[in-house]
Amino acid sequence: MTSAADSALRCFADAVGAAHVVTDRPALEAAGTATFAWSQRVLAVVRPGDRREVQECVRIANRYRVTLYPVSSGRNWGFGSSVPTTDGAVLLHLGRMNRILELNETLAYATIEPGVTQGQLFEHLREHHPGLWIDATASSPDCSLVGNVMERGIGFTPYADHVAQVCALEVVLPTGQCIETGFAHIPGAKAARVFSSGVGPQLDGLFIQSGFGIVTRLTLWLMPAPRRFLACYFNLAKDGDLEPMVDAIRVLRLHGTLRSPVNLYNDCSVLSSICQYPWGEAAGTTPLPGEVLDAMKRTWDMGAWHGSLGLYGTDTEVRQRRRLIRRSFRPLVRRLNFLDDRKIRLARLLDAPYRTVRGVSPVALLEHTMPGYGLLKGIPTDQALSSAYWRKKERPPPAMDPGRDRCGQIWCTPISPLEGRHLRSVVGIATRVLPAYGFEPIISMRIVTERAVHCTVAVAYDRDVTGQDESALLCYAELLARLAESGYYPYRIGVQSMPPLHGAEGDRACFLRTLKQTVDPNNILAPGRYL
Numbered sequence: 209m210t211s212a213a214d215s216a217l218r219c220f221a222d223a224v225g226a227a228h229v230v231t232d233r234p235a236l237e238a239a240g241t242a243t244f245a246w247s248q249r250v251l252a253v254v255r256p257g258d259r260r261e262v263q264e265c266v267r268i269a270n271r272y273r274v275t276l277y278p279v280s281s282g283r284n285w286g287f288g289s290s291v292p293t294t295d296g297a298v299l300l301h302l303g304r305m306n307r308i309l310e311l312n313e314t315l316a317y318a319t320i321e322p323g324v325t326q327g328q329l330f331e332h333l334r335e336h337h338p339g340l341w342i343d344a345t346a347s348s349p350d351c352s353l354v355g356n357v358m359e360r361g362i363g364f365t366p367y368a369d370h371v372a373q374v375c376a377l378e379v380v381l382p383t384g385q386c387i388e389t390g391f392a393h394i395p396g397a398k399a400a401r402v403f404s405s406g407v408g409p410q411l412d413g414l415f416i417q418s419g420f421g422i423v424t425r426l427t428l429w430l431m432p433a434p435r436r437f438l439a440c441y442f443n444l445a446k447d448g449d450l451e452p453m454v455d456a457i458r459v460l461r462l463h464g465t466l467r468s469p470v471n472l473y474n475d476c477s478v479l480s481s482i483c484q485y486p487w488g489e490a491a492g493t494t495p496l497p498g499e500v501l502d503a504m505k506r507t508w509d510m511g512a513w514h515g516s517l518g519l520y521g522t523d524t525e526v527r528q529r530r531r532l533i534r535r536s537f538r539p540l541v542r543r544l545n546f547l548d549d550r551k552i553r554l555a556r557l558l559d560a561p562y563r564t565v566r567g568v569s570p571v572a573l574l575e576h577t578m579p580g581y582g583l584l585k586g587i588p589t590d591q592a593l594s595s596a597y598w599r600k601k602e603r604p605p606p607a608m609d610p611g612r613d614r615c616g617q618i619w620c621t622p623i624s625p626l627e628g629r630h631l632r633s634v635v636g637i638a639t640r641v642l643p644a645y646g647f648e649p650i651i652s653m654r655i656v657t658e659r660a661v662h663c664t665v666a667v668a669y670d671r672d673v674t675g676q677d678e679s680a681l682l683c684y685a686e687l688l689a690r691l692a693e694s695g696y697y698p699y700r701i702g703v704q705s706m707p708p709l710h711g712a713e714g715d716r717a718c719f720l721r722t723l724k725q726t727v728d729p730n731n732i733l734a735p736g737r738y739l
C-alpha cells in the first residue's frame with residue numbers, strides 16, 4: 209500500500225470511526241468479486257453513517273487522490289455485484305445510512321436513505337401504513353431501493369419503472385458539495401417531494417448510471433393499495449405464438465386496458481426458477497438436451513412461454529379489464545387463469561380433499577406461483593434468487609448469496625420496441641448464441657411501458673466448473689455484439705462492459721467527458737462507470 213493510501217485510510221477511520229473501515233482480506237475479496245470472472249482489488253470498505261461523513265470521505269479522496277466507488281447494498285448480482293469499475297478503489301458502502309426519514313400517507317411517498325432495503329420499507333409499511341405498497345424487484349429483500357434506482361431497475365407493479373417514481377435527490381458531488389434536485393433545493397418549497405423536475409434543467413437523470421455524484425437521500429413515490437387485485441397467468445403452446453401475443457399486449461397497453469407490466473418467461477427461464485439443472489437425466493451434458501427439456505415441460509405441464517400480470521383498481525375496473533383481456537388473449541393462449549387472495553384461501557381449504565380425489569395438491573401447485581404472485585403486489589421475496597443456482601450441483605442454501613456460493617450469472621438486458629417481430633429477432637439471437645457456448649437460452653421480458661420491452665437473457669452456470677467462467681464471458685460478449693448488430697442495445701450494463709462499447713466516441717461522449725471533468729476534476733468517483 210502506498211503511503212498516500214495509508215494516510216487516506218487513517219483519515220477515513222477518523223471520519224467514520226475505525227470500526228467502519230474494513231480492511232480484512234476475506235471481506236475485501238468478497239467485495240471485489242462478481243457472479244462471473246471479473247474482480248478488482250478493493251483497498252478498503254468504508255461505511256459512512258450520514259451525509260456529512262460521506263462529504264468528509266469525498267474530501268479525503270480528493271486530498272489523497274483515492275478512488276471512491278459508492279454502493280447502497282452492493283447486491284447488483286449479474287451486473288458486477290459490488291465490484292468497482294477500477295482497481296484499488298475504496299468501496300463506499302452506504303448500508304449504514306438506512307433511515308426512513310419521512311413517510312407521507314396522504315401523498316403516498318417515503319423519503320429514504322440509500323441503505324434502506326426493499327424488505328425494510330415493505331415491513332415498515334405493512335406494520336404502520338398498510339394502505340401503501342412498494343414496488344419490489346425479484347432480487348433479494350436485502351437489496352437497496354436507491355441502488356436499484358441508480359441502475360434504472362424495474363419491478364412488477366404499475367410503479368415498476370423505478371426512476372419514474374423518485375424525486376428530490378440529495379447528492380454529494382465529487383467535490384464534496386451537496387445539491388438537491390427538483391424543488392428540493394429551495395427552502396420551504398411545498399412541492400419538493402411530489403414534483404420531480406422543479407424548474408429549469410432536470411438534474412435527476414445526470415446522477416443515474418453515471419459517476420457524477422453520490423445519492424444520500426431521495427423521495428420514493430408509493431402505490432396506494434388498490435381496492436381489488438387480480439393476477440392473470442397464461443401460457444403459450446409454442447414459440448411462434450409469442451409474436452401475435454406481444455402484438456395483442458401492445459394494443460391493450462397502448463389503449464390503456466393494461467396499465468401495469470406484463471411478464472413473459474420462456475420455458476428455460478421458468479424451469480430455472482422452479483428446479484435445478486437435471487444433471488442425471490441430461491447424463492451430465494450441457495446445454496439441456498431437447499428431449500430432456502420436453503420431458504420436463506410435460507412433467508410441469510408447461511408451454512413454450514409463460515406470462516403473468518396484475519390487475520389493480522376498483523371491482524368494476526378489474527372486472528372490465530379481465531373481460532377485455534380474456535377476449536384478446538383467449539384465441540392465442542394454451543391456458544389462461546386468474547388468481548386472487550380469495551381463490552388462494554379456497555385452494556388451501558380444499559387441498560386435502562382434492563389431493564385425496566385427484567392425487568395432486570392445488571397448494572403445491574400454487575406454491576410455485578406464490579413468489580411471482582407476491583411480486584405483483586410489491587412483496588419482496590428471495591425465492592427467485594434460486595434461479596442463480598440452476599447449474600449448481602448442490603441445493604440452494606436457506607440464506608442464498610449467489611456471489612458467495614460461486615453461482616455463475618451474467619445478465620444481458622436489451623431493450624426492444626414492443627412489436628412481436630422485434631422480440632422474435634431478440635429471441636432468435638439468444639437461442640442461437642447461448643447453446644453454441646453450452647448454455648440454455650434463459651429469456652424473460654418485462655413490458656413496463658407502452659412502447660418498449662425490457663428483455664433479460666441470463667447466462668447461468670457454475671463457477672466451480674473449469675472453463676465455464678471463460679465460456680460465459682465469451683458468450684455474453686458475442687450475445688451483446690449480435691444484438692447490437694441488429695440494433696438492440698442494453699438499458700443497463702455490467703462492470704465488465706464499462707465503459708460501454710457503444711457511445712464512447714462522438715459529440716455526446718465528448719459532452720459527457722466535459723461534464724465529468726468539470727464535476728469531478730480529480731476523477732475520484734467511479735471512473736469509467738457508464739462513461
Ligand SMILES: Cc1cc2nc3c(=O)[nH]c(=O)nc-3n(C[C@H](O)[C@H](O)[C@H](O)COP(=O)(O)OP(=O)(O)OC[C@H]3O[C@@H](n4cnc5c(N)ncnc54)[C@H](O)[C@@H]3O)c2cc1C
Nearest residue numbers: 280281282283284345346347352355356358361362422423
Ligand atoms: C435472481 C435475480 C433477480 C433479479 N431481479 C431484478 C429485478 O426484478 N429488477 C431489477 O432491476 N434487478 C434485478 N436483479 C439485479 C439486482 O440484484 C438488483 O437490481 C439490485 O437491486 C441491485 O443491487 P443493489 O440494490 O444492492 O444496488 P447497488 O449494488 O448498491 O448499486 C448498484 C450500482 O449503482 C451505483 N450506486 C449505488 N448506490 C449509489 C448511490 N447512493 N449513489 C450513487 N451511485 C450509487 C453503484 O455504481 C452501484 O454499483 C436481479 C438479480 C438476481 C440475481
